[in-house]
Amino acid sequence: xxxxxxxxxxxxxxxxxxxxxxxxxxxxxxxxxxxxxxxxxxxxxxxxxxxxxxxxxxxxxxxxxxxxxxxxxxxxxxxxxxxxxxxxxxxxxxxxxxxxxxxxxxxxxxxxxxxxxxxxxxxxxxxxxxxxxxxxxxxxxxxxxxxxxxxxxxxxxxxxxx
Numbered sequence: 001x002x003x004x005x006x007x008x009x010x011x012x013x014x015x016x017x018x019x020x021x022x023x024x025x026x027x028x029x030x031x032x033x034x035x036x037x038x039x040x041x042x043x044x045x046x047x048x049x050x051x052x053x054x055x056x057x058x059x060x061x062x063x064x065x066x067x068x069x070x071x072x073x074x075x076x077x078x079x080x081x082x083x084x085x086x087x088x089x090x091x092x093x094x095x096x097x098x099x100x101x102x103x104x105x106x107x108x109x110x111x112x113x114x115x116x117x118x119x120x121x122x123x124x125x126x127x128x129x130x131x132x133x134x135x136x137x138x139x140x141x142x143x144x145x146x147x148x149x150x151x152x153x154x155x156x157x158x159x160x161x162x
Contacts, residue, residue, distance in 0.1 A: 070156045073158070075161050082125065092116065097112070099138050102157065130162055136160055138157075139153060
């Protein structure tokens with residue numbers, strides 16, 4: 001009887017040790033994040049930080065600005081396509097793009113979408129009608145929140161010839 005109690009106690013002790021030992025530590029499992037936890041075995045929800053713009057930003061958007069390509073040259077009457085796809089796991093608060101002359105920051109064309117969504121597609125264009133050689137800058141701003149504290153911005157410079 002004493003032997004059975006000892007076996008039962010040992011079995012119970014081993015079962016408790018297995019349960020406690022198998023509990024996975026939760027934390028940031030992204031090695032690129034500044035708050036990466038090498039001991040974490042279970043990823044926490046939205047806890048990994050990204051310091052790409054100097055402030056912690058969580059859950060950034062994926063922006064694929066297809067055109068125009070940086071440094072592209074456009075001649076008179078060429079069509080300058082503005083093509084991009086933007087996705088994020090959480091709802092965003094819109095985007096805007098502007099195409100401005102670098103010399104005086106005058107607006108050439110722009111577009112925006114202020115609706116809330118997890119994805120946007122931009123398919124727009126402008127026909128080059130400049131009368132002198134002009135450097136242009138395209139700025140695409142994605143609004144991740146209402147107060148614009150974590151906007152993502154991409155800029156591209158292109159060359160337009162008359």
